Amino acid sequence: MSEKIGNVWVFIEQEGGKIADVSLELVCKGHELAKRLGVKTEAVLLGNKIRHCVDTLYHYGCDTVYLAEDKHLEPFTVLPYAKVIMDLIKEHKPNILLFGATLKGRELAPRVASEKLAGLTADCTDLQIDDFDDKVNKKFYKNKLMQIRPAFGGNIIATIVNTWDDPQMVTVREGVMKMTEPDKSRKGKLVEVKPSLSKEETIVKVIERVSKEKNVNLKGAQIIVAGGYGVGSKENFKLIYELAEALGGQVGASRAAVDAGWIDHDHQVGQTGVTVRPKLYIACGISGSIQHRAGMQEAKRIIAINSDPDAPILSVAHYGIVGDLNDIIPKMIKAYKSKV
Amino acid sequence: MLSFFHACAILSSFVVKKYVKNNYKIYRNPKQNGGHAVSFTIIVFVKQVPDTQNITGEAMKADGTVNRAALPAIFNPEDLNALELALQLKDRYGAKVVVGTMGPPNAAEVLRDALYRGADEAVLLTDRNFAGADTLATSYALSCCAKKIGKFDLILCGRQAIDGDTAQVGPQLAEKLKIPQISYIEEVISLDKHKVKARRAIEGGYEILETPVPAMLTVIDSNDPRPPAAKKIMKFKKAITRSELVKAHAGANYTDAEALAEEEENLKTKNLWINEWNASSVDADPQRIGLAGSPTKVKKIESVVLTAADFKKIEANEQGINGLIHELIQDHTLG
Numbered sequence A: 001m002s003e004k005i006g007n008v009w010v011f012i013e014q015e016g017g018k019i020a021d022v023s024l025e026l027v028c029k030g031h032e033l034a035k036r037l038g039v040k041t042e043a044v045l046l047g048n049k050i051r052h053c054v055d056t057l058y059h060y061g062c063d064t065v066y067l068a069e070d071k072h073l074e075p076f077t078v079l080p081y082a083k084v085i086m087d088l089i090k091e092h093k094p095n096i097l098l099f100g101a102t103l104k105g106r107e108l109a110p111r112v113a114s115e116k117l118a119g120l121t122a123d124c125t126d127l128q129i130d131d132f133d134d135k136v137n138k139k140f141y142k143n144k145l146m147q148i149r150p151a152f153g154g155n156i157i158a159t160i161v162n163t164w165d166d167p168q169m170v171t172v173r174e175g176v177m178k179m180t181e182p183d184k185s186r187k188g189k190l191v192e193v194k195p196s197l198s199k200e201e202t203i204v205k206v207i208e209r210v211s212k213e214k215n216v217n218l219k220g221a222q223i224i225v226a227g228g229y230g231v232g233s234k235e236n237f238k239l240i241y242e243l244a245e246a247l248g249g250q251v252g253a254s255r256a257a258v259d260a261g262w263i264d265h266d267h268q269v270g271q272t273g274v275t276v277r278p279k280l281y282i283a284c285g286i287s288g289s290i291q292h293r294a295g296m297q298e299a300k301r302i303i304a305i306n307s308d309p310d311a312p313i314l315s316v317a318h319y320g321i322v323g324d325l326n327d328i329i330p331k332m333i334k335a336y337k338s339k340v
Numbered sequence B: 001m002l003s004f005f006h007a008c009a010i011l012s013s014f015v016v017k018k019y020v021k022n023n024y025k026i027y028r029n030p031k032q033n034g035g036h037a038v039s040f041t042i043i044v045f046v047k048q049v050p051d052t053q054n055i056t057g058e059a060m061k062a063d064g065t066v067n068r069a070a071l072p073a074i075f076n077p078e079d080l081n082a083l084e085l086a087l088q089l090k091d092r093y094g095a096k097v098v099v100g101t102m103g104p105p106n107a108a109e110v111l112r113d114a115l116y117r118g119a120d121e122a123v124l125l126t127d128r129n130f131a132g133a134d135t136l137a138t139s140y141a142l143s144c145c146a147k148k149i150g151k152f153d154l155i156l157c158g159r160q161a162i163d164g165d166t167a168q169v170g171p172q173l174a175e176k177l178k179i180p181q182i183s184y185i186e187e188v189i190s191l192d193k194h195k196v197k198a199r200r201a202i203e204g205g206y207e208i209l210e211t212p213v214p215a216m217l218t219v220i221d222s223n224d225p226r227p228p229a230a231k232k233i234m235k236f237k238k239a240i241t242r243s244e245l246v247k248a249h250a251g252a253n254y255t256d257a258e259a260l261a262e263e264e265e266n267l268k269t270k271n272l273w274i275n276e277w278n279a280s281s282v283d284a285d286p287q288r289i290g291l292a293g294s295p296t297k298v299k300k301i302e303s304v305v306l307t308a309a310d311f312k313k314i315e316a317n318e319q320g321i322n323g324l325i326h327e328l329i330q331d332h333t334l335g
Helices: A021-037 A051-060 A078-092 A103-116 A237-247 A255-259 A290-296 A325-339 B002-009 B013-028 B077-093 B105-117 B135-149 B169-176 B230-236 B242-249 B257-269 B318-330
Strands: A008-012 A041-047 A064-069 A096-100 A120-124 A126-134 A139-151 A156-162 A168-172 A189-193 A205-211 A223-227 A250-253 A280-284 A301-306 A319-322 B040-046 B048-050 B073-075 B095-102 B121-125 B154-158 B181-191 B195-202 B205-212 B215-219 B275-277 B296-303 B312-314
Touching: A008 A021, A008 A103, A021 A041, A021 A051, A021 A096, A021 A126, A021 A168, A041 A051, A041 A078, A051 A064, A064 A078, A078 A103, A096 A103, A103 A120, A103 A168, A103 B135, A103 B169, A103 B181, A120 A139, A120 A156, A126 B296, A139 A168, A156 A168, A205 B195, A223 A237, A237 A250, A237 A280, A237 A325, A250 A255, A301 A325, A319 B318, A325 B318, B040 B077, B040 B105, B040 B135, B048 B105, B073 B077, B073 B105, B077 B095, B077 B105, B077 B154, B077 B181, B077 B215, B095 B105, B095 B135, B105 B121, B105 B230, B105 B242, B121 B135, B135 B169, B154 B169, B169 B181, B169 B215, B181 B205, B195 B215, B242 B257, B312 B318
Parallel strands: A008 A041, A008 A096, A041 A064, A064 A189, A096 A168, A120 A168, A223 A250, A223 A280, A280 A301, A301 A319, A319 B312, B040 B095, B040 B154, B095 B121, B121 B275, B154 B215, B181 B215
Antiparallel strands: A126 A139, A139 A156, A156 B296, A205 B205, B048 B073, B181 B195, B195 B205
16 A cells, blocks of 8 residues: 555546536545645646646646647537547546536446446545445555445435545536635646547547537525425516525525426525535425425524425425415515615 | 457347347347337346435434435436437437346336336346445446447436445446547437437536537436336236346246246246346456445445524514624624
């Protein structure tokens, strides 16, 4: 166990030359893990014409950026990305490799892990360094990555360890790692990589691609007013918007409201949506499935408005108002406007 | 390709017989396959899962944790979407839909459900040695299963299962088989013998991709799975695995091998046989399955207990709400 261990790597996700927030969150977390292990924090940045992203990565804590630019790396597809990352892993043998648990990260990481025969833990919400005493197999592992994730629909929290060869690979949920302030004077080393891609990796063709930037930023919101199935209709969602506007907050939603077509998926909070930790979360007509609670229960203050006195949301709320939201929300707006 | 020929060589004779039989049927009555000759083979891998999404009071223990044993076992929701997509392709182009699952013997239940909805063949991959598999070991076992099924055009899987929510098995299976993968499929636009074109979800929009076949697609909740058909239920409720056949006759003074073999043959001719394969019958390396083949180990499991925070009930009247707003402004939650 005394051999030199590899560095901490972060896969940097970018779209149109803009780095995903989750990648910067992971650079910050990766930096913390690397310090603990006494190794470097390194970024793997793939795409085409994305050189301008490099400095930002230094500012957030990267010591090295591996930059691979190629026309086959834009837009993102799994096979060429997996090939480039696999080649880099073979050459540099990182100790840890972090991916954001985004749509891209969750299809790319398993392809890489499968080829590398490495363990992969999905959707981690916390990462720590600790020893692992595997009593069953009578093996002791020093300084391993503790991969902590909810499982079983959020009903349990599991700590998972990769016991095979490095890298220890995980995908990490968006919004759970804290982003630290960038240090604009920080510099690093750029390593340019020439991708060697063959026909085999470029057989999947992108015919058409339509994407628009999200128009809501729930992750950064301090106040979120969220509506669920109890709101009753698309029309009635106006009430949720009115309260959010009055309080200077953003609008969130439960999956039931999104599935009903009352509001766009961008607004969805929970296990299949965004994880949020605002100062104040007001859940209106949301029963509070465990999947929803997983995405909002770390809010500092939670108000639950529900007509059902037994709704599970009330068990995580700090304040519960049992009644008709059509009656309660206007009263809240009125009360707030009269106080400020 | 070696492994493919190898897989063909170990196909048991009944499978070959069934192909012949199916072809004969198609020749006689093309309408049975929506007017198309069978031209594609689509494998759908599904999973039986505990229903973690509808946890009711009865499934909660007194300490606030979930009693897993009390949760009903269901067909993983997105696997139903994958099956539906396969059946739509069968309706459009003509295809043989083979549904497979890895699990305990009673996972045959989801296979019967798939037959009720229109799948043509079913395979249960079951073996004590598969137990404790993480996603890498699972995808390896399924890749062996796919090889034994033989030549296929598409493998469809649900994006993820609701017990683990990892979404890893599909992509890992594709890598094990060295075929391309497309995740988050909403619909298949076209399929021919060379390529498939499909629309899938991406962050903030969609993408249309084209890939050569064979390919692996994972499907999201984007269609309405057809319900089981009454006629098919009547027929396929009698479809059983070898274990179920043996169990059904245990103690019934009917356990001699010859009688069982005869009944097995009888069920096969009626298309009521669910293939049951174990690790050695799919030629799986014992070191790569189950716990032995799983690089990840669970160090610790903690149950999530609902935290009843310092809860305060607010009256739904003006006075109560004014008080609440006042308190939130006082402590700077509201500014």
